[in-house]
Amino acid sequence: MCNAETVEHGPELSVIVPCYNEHGNIKLLYHALLKALIGIDWEVIYVDDNSPDDTMHHVWELSQKDRRVRGLMRFDRRGLSSAVIEGVLSSSAPYIAVIDGDLQHDETKLSEMLDSVKQRHCDIVVGSRHIEGGQATGLANRWRHFLSNKGIWLAQRVMPKPIKDPMSGFFLFKREIFIQQLPKLSGKGFKILLDLLMACPAETKIKEIPFQFRSRNFGKSKLDLQVMIQFIGMLLQKLTKNQFPLAFLSSLGMVICGVLINFLCFKLGLRVKFTPMVSQFIGALGTSYLGTIIYTHKCGLHQKKFKKLSFYALCLVGVYFNTKLTLYLFQSGLSFNQGSLIGAGLGMIWFEWLIAYFGSIR
């Protein structure tokens, strides 16, 4: 039984940890936080999107032993940014930190970050890999370095007050700053910090402190083609002052990528002397295959056999009609290129409908 005297006060710092398929990292991060946050009243909220590897089970085990640990499990939904937003909304401290669940961010910097905001040096403090003392060597490979650098360059072009590492996923801020900007956040993709910084008024004080981005020991990155497209879409949405919402831009981006991949396979097929029909069939099949790899998890299909099979079957229907239509267009006098592009375009619209539909049914 609790009475007024024994009720504890709330935490000073809430640590939000988005996680997906991180079962091997949950406890390691908790123990790292225990060490790093000595002297601070804190809570940690792991936000998991019903990971197939049972990540949440490990969180619940911890929360049975330590009431500072909480788990927020989302069902049939995916996304790092939206996971962070919901984690923040379910937290209770006046100061909030966001840190990845895979130990790539340096939790020992948290108390310094908290001090900066508490002593009013800034409203948001960003863990930065690109100021003196910081390092990005933990990025998996050259391709990730290239993407990260280009992404930073692009983001800096559209930000009113650019910072050195707008792509960081490691930051700490005052609760009210986040809540005030909530309606303006897109909540899509990975770049929640950039989303927040672009929403904040000019007078918001931002500070960067260096940290060394570690390499991953367990599991793998979830950054994929769709996340990259969402990033470009988010920048475009901000640049056009929300005239073109992200949902529209990311569908458009997917259609354009799909058509290009289909067309490229078609051209390659012709080059190795396949017939135009076979080439278009291979292009359509390849595009659908890539699409299903990306979307099987995103639409929550991996847990539902019948739904998954129906999705695959309907993808094949799309491949069939794409090829049939292209053949018809060739026969009606259109050039190979025109026929292939139109067939691929309609094939992608079909595919977009499928993912929207399967994503929406439970």
Ligand code: GDD
């Ligand atoms: N709940 C949830 N849902 N969590 C997710 C999802 C999702 O759909 N996707 C990724 N996460 C979690 C991961 O489990 C991990 O804890 C964290 O978000 C970062 O995801 P990674 O897949 O490890 O991303 P990364 O290492 O390639 O990139 C990260 O670090 C960069 C440098 O700071 C991200 O934070 C990038 O935004 C950041 O630029």
Ligand code: MN
């Ligand atoms: Mn990572």
